Amino acid sequence: xxxxxxxxxxxxxxxxxxxxxxxxxxxxxxxxxxxxxxxxxxxxxxxxxxxxxxxxxxxxxxxxxxxxxxxxxxxxxxxxxxxxxxxxxxxxxxxxxxxxxxxxxxxxxxxx
Amino acid sequence: xxxxxxxxxxxxxxxxxxxxxxxxxxxxxxxxxxxxxxxxxxxxxxxxxxxxxxxxxxxxxxxxxxxxxxxxxxxxxxxxxxxxxxxxxxxxxxxxxxxxxxxxxxxxx
Numbered sequence: 001x002x003x004x005x006x007x008x009x010x011x012x013x014x015x016x017x018x019x020x021x022x023x024x025x026x027x028x029x030x031x032x033x034x035x036x037x038x039x040x041x042x043x044x045x046x047x048x049x050x051x052x053x054x055x056x057x058x059x060x061x062x063x064x065x066x067x068x069x070x071x072x073x074x075x076x077x078x079x080x081x082x083x084x085x086x087x088x089x090x091x092x093x094x095x096x097x098x099x100x101x102x103x104x105x106x107x108x109x110x111x112x
Numbered sequence: 113x114x115x116x117x118x119x120x121x122x123x124x125x126x127x128x129x130x131x132x133x134x135x136x137x138x139x140x141x142x143x144x145x146x147x148x149x150x151x152x153x154x155x156x157x158x159x160x161x162x163x164x165x166x167x168x169x170x171x172x173x174x175x176x177x178x179x180x181x182x183x184x185x186x187x188x189x190x191x192x193x194x195x196x197x198x199x200x201x202x203x204x205x206x207x208x209x210x211x212x213x214x215x216x217x218x219x220x221x
Contacts, residue, residue, distance in 0.1 A: 042212065103148075
């Protein structure tokens with residue numbers, strides 16, 4: 001069964017550094033998403049992406065965040081200048097229509 | 113704003129016992145509701161969605177609009193059901209899933 005893949009599984013970075021989290025969605029899917037889960041808290045929506053543009057974003061997704069689909073397969077989340085509070089598990093997801101979502105295994109981001 | 117509440121952080125039952133994981137939501141429109149499951153060290157997976165009205169791995173969930181609930185039930189729990197269970201809501205016209213905090217189910221032998 002096809003899966004959403006995310007790399008790396010764990011990323012450690014220093015505060016103020018830029019990070020790029022990478023995702024390969026399922027190939028025939030059209031909607032792409034990023035969610036995050038801070039330790040002990042809810043899974044939270046960050047952004048959805050459809051037809052090569054952001055279709056919806058949350059208040060968390062401020063100017064420090066950006067997403068890109070640089071080619072036909074990858075979907076990336078960039079955090080321009082990481083803060084300690086960006087430490088979380090970041091999940092990529094994709095779907096054919098609006099639902100249901102298929103999630104990746106996540107990237108654990110640790111900002112020190 | 114829409115909200116999903118899972119009142120139990122932890123739930124522990126014995127194998128063969130019935131299990132019910134509670135989920136309540138607040139949303140004024142007609143939501144789409146889902147249960148996602150995360151087994152140890154695995155990804156979040158869709159377990160079921162209310163519009164399918166199907167039973168997956170023996171689990172069912174009925175949307176009760178009067179009580180704004182979408183409780184997940186299984187008549188006879190198995191050890192392999194031990195996992196984190198997340199209830200989630202998607203409102204009409206949105207692509208955003210709103211998750212509850214999750215319930216960790218442990219099925220003891």
